[in-house]
Amino acid sequence: MSKKGRKENKQEETTEAAPEAEAQEADFSDSNQSQNQNQNAAELPTAIEQIKIKEPVVGHLIGTKVAVREDFQNAQQFFDRSSFGEIFGAQQGVKETRIEFALDEALYLMERGKLVVFDGKKKLTFEQFVKLANKTETNFWTKYQVYRDIRTRGYITKTALKFGADYRLYPRGVKPGQDHAKWVLFCTNEYNSYTWTQFAAMNRVAHSTRKKLLVGIVDKEGEVTYYEIRWKKP
Structure with a gap:
């Protein structure tokens, strides 16, 4: 066989072995959940609403976080019930204890009347907060619509920025620290598209994190549809 023939044959073999992407609409079902987990999952969508506080917690916008100090005890309930925020200074001997919420977490709590946010001395409205967040985080509003939908369904999601994704998503009824996240989640809208190179990069993120x-995908009505992507060889 000529050198050219061997090269063409090698290209054909490579093409035949190339993986294909298979997208399936996700239902997030988990047949391995215990009865106790299912019971907890049923409570999660209303967990924040069930927290009774006399007045909304007061937070202050600091960069890309909303920090709560004075109302720490009330804010800690959000962390304890549904893993909102991150606690700092809880160790013995530390004078200041605070909880910091990511922008999407803070906006979610604002929508439910559990948090008010100040930028300096100015109390922010929902629209003002979104406008500031859009300047700080790329694609914030699209990501927030996905975040809000996931939280409303009763799932806990945390940032996956260090992995190169938008969020890491935990099985329903599971909190961070109890088990690992099951998915890495990327957010987009129906007007955007991914190249195969981008898909491959997203798949590498999932593979490297074992998720x-x-x-x-957010449509023009704000509804979110989820697709679980699998790679297979033909």
């Missing part, structure tokens, strides 16, 4: 790849 499933999930894409949340």
Whole structure:
């Protein structure tokens, strides 16, 4: 066989072995959940609403976080019930104890009347907060619509920025620290598209973190559809 023939044959073999992407609409079902987990999952969508506080917690916008100091005890309930925020200074001997919420977490709590946010001395409205967040985080509003939908369904999600994804998503009824996240989640809207190179990069993120790849797509009505992406060889 000529050198050219061997090269063409090698290209054909490579093409035949190339992986294909298979997208399936995700239902997030988990047949391995225990009865106790299912019971907890049923409570999660209303967990924040069930927290009774006399007045909304007061937070202050600091960069890309909303920090709560004076109302720490009330704010800690959000962390204890549904893993909102991150606690700092809880160790013995530390004078200041605070909880910091990511922008999407803070906005979610604002929508539910559990948190008010100040930028300096100015109390922010929902629209003002979104405007500031859009300047701080790329694609914030699209990501927030996915975040809000996931939280409303009763799932806990945390940032996956260090992995190169938008969020890491935990099985329903599971909190961070109890088990690992099951999915890495990327957020987009119906007007955007991914190249195969981008898909491959997203798959590498999922593979390297040993998680499933999930894409949340927001339509023009604000509804979110989720697709779990799997790669297979033909």
